[in-house]
Amino acid sequence: MSPLEPFGARLRRAMDERGPLCVGIDPHASLLTEWGLNDDVAGLERFSRTVVEALADRVAVLKPQSAFFERFGSRGIAVLEKSVEEARAAGALVVMDAKRGDIGSTMAAYAESFLRKDAPLFSDALTVSPYLGYGSLAPAIELARESGAGLFVLALTSNPEGGEVQHALRADGRNIGATMLAHLAAENAGEEPLGSFGAVVGATLGDLSSYDLAINGPILAPGIGAQGATPADLSGVFGSALRNVVPNVSRSVLRHGPDVGALRTASDGFAEEIRVAFATV
Numbered sequence: 001m002s003p004l005e006p007f008g009a010r011l012r013r014a015m016d017e018r019g020p021l022c023v024g025i026d027p028h029a030s031l032l033t034e035w036g037l038n039d040d041v042a043g044l045e046r047f048s049r050t051v052v053e054a055l056a057d058r059v060a061v062l063k064p065q066s067a068f069f070e071r072f073g074s075r076g077i078a079v080l081e082k083s084v085e086e087a088r089a090a091g092a093l094v095v096m097d098a099k100r101g102d103i104g105s106t107m108a109a110y111a112e113s114f115l116r117k118d119a120p121l122f123s124d125a126l127t128v129s130p131y132l133g134y135g136s137l138a139p140a141i142e143l144a145r146e147s148g149a150g151l152f153v154l155a156l157t158s159n160p161e162g163g164e165v166q167h168a169l170r171a172d173g174r175n176i177g178a179t180m181l182a183h184l185a186a187e188n189a190g191e192e193p194l195g196s197f198g199a200v201v202g203a204t205l206g207d208l209s210s211y212d213l214a215i216n217g218p219i220l221a222p223g224i225g226a227q228g229a230t231p232a233d234l235s236g237v238f239g240s241a242l243r244n245v246v247p248n249v250s251r252s253v254l255r256h257g258p259d260v261g262a263l264r265t266a267s268d269g270f271a272e273e274i275r276v277a278f279a280t281v
Contacts, residue, residue, distance in 0.1 A: 003146060003147050003148040004117070004147065005148055006148050006196050007093075007148060007149050007196040008150060008188070008193070008194035008196040008217060008218065009194065010093060010124065010148075011060070011124075011125075011150070011194060011218055012194040014091075014092075014093055015246070017060075018059060018060040019060060019271045019274060019275055020246050020278070021059050021060060021061070021247060021249065021267065021270055021274055022060065022061035022062070022220065022246045022248040022249070023051070023055055023061070023062055023063070023248075023250065023254075024065060024254070025048055025051050025062055025063065025065065025083065025254075026064075026251065026254060027043075027044050027047045027048060027065075027068045031047070031251070031255065032047055034255060035047060036258065041072050041075045041076060044069065044072055044076060045079045045082075046258070047258070048064070048069075049082075049083070050257055050258050050260060050263070051254065051257070052086045052087045052092075054260040054267070055264065055267055056086065056092040057091055057092075058268070058271075059092055060092070060093060061092060061094070061095055062092045062093075062094055063094070063095040063096075063220075063248060064083055064084065064087075064097065065097045066080065066097060067098075069083075077121075081120045084096070084122070093124040093125070094123045094124050094125075095123065095124065095127065095220070096121065096125070099154065100114075100126065100127075100140075101131060101132055101137070104136075107136055107137065107138075108139035108140075108143075110140065111126075111142075111144070114126045115143045115147055116143065116147060117148075122147075123149070124149055124150065125144075125149055125150035125151060125152055125196075125198070126144075126150075126152070127152045127153075127200060127220075128140055128151050129154050130154065130180055131154070131165060134153075134179070134180060137151070144196065144197075145196075149196070150196035150218075151196070151198065152200050152218070152220045153180055153183075153184060153197065153198070153199055153200065154199075155177050155181055155184070155199040155201055156181075156199070156201045156205060156211070157200055157201075158203065158204045158223035158227055158229075159202075162202075177211070178211055178212070181211060181212060181213065181215055184197050184215040185212070185214065185215040185217075187217070188215055191217075194216065194217060194218060195216045195217035197215075197217050198215070198218035198219060198220055198246075199213075199215060199217070199218075199219050200219075201220070201221055201238075202221065202227075202229075203223035203227075203229035203237055203247065203248075205223075206237060207236060208237055208238065208239070213238060214240070214241060215241075215244075216244075217244065218244050218245075219238065219241060219244055219246065220246045220248060221234065221237075221246060221247050222248040222250075224249045224270070225250070225251060230273070231247065231270065231273035231276070232273070232277055234278075235277060235278075242277075243278070249267075249270050252266070252270070253266045253267050
């Protein structure tokens with residue numbers, strides 16, 4: 001089976017054509033309730049199908065959070081498979097938010113689950129955790145290259161607890177988050193128009209000018225909306241790297257369901273705010 005065009009090239013085109021907005025598919029139990037749905041597989045399926053119907057033909061990226069499907073067992077995974085298939089068929093790129101991280105054959109198995117082209121859960125990219133050492137990601141990096149997929153590596157996350165690991169200093173004086181960014185820059189060296197190996201960097205973190213965000217790859221930026229960041233904050237956080245930022249909004253769009261029109265209006269509103277913010281740089 002031939003590989004896809006590299007994820008970075010496909011993402012650059014999608015961002016240029018549709019704008020860079022990424023919307024999460026996060027079927028929290030509380031959101032299912034807000035939508036008037038039961039917290040069961042039928043509610044999960046209705047939620048996911050509605051989000052895909054509303055947004056997959058207009059946003060660059062949809063990002064399902066695997067955990068909210070896994071909690072329903074095999075039937076939840078079946079819903080996730082269908083959601084990925086339908087979202088990709090409608091033109092959205094799918095970033096699977098599974099944050100996998102392990103070593104050796106186990107990491108390889110995680111990679112096979114999401115990055116092998118004929119896998120039921122094949123996604124355009126996968127979020128991964130490098131905190132067993134960046135080198136532990138090698139099986140996922142290799143398979144992503146082979147299949148034309150990408151990775152988003154946790155580097156500087158928006159949760160307050162992340163700092164105790166990501167801000168820890170190495171013997172050379174560089175902190176762990178900066179080390180991950182440097183690894184990604186090396187991974188993406190020479191790639192055009194954009195590398196396929198991105199970083200997760202929180203939009204809530206304020207001025208990051210002390211970090212080298214020029215990784216020649218995408219930067220997935222959670223934290224907009226419910227976590228407190230706004231599109232107007234993005235230029236101050238990401239500076240000259242802004243063009244490669246993929247702003248992620250979840251709850252602040254999803255709370256407008258189950259009405260398809262309302263979901264589209266909310267998504268379009270954020271997309272326009274992001275367009276204006278990017279145009280100022």
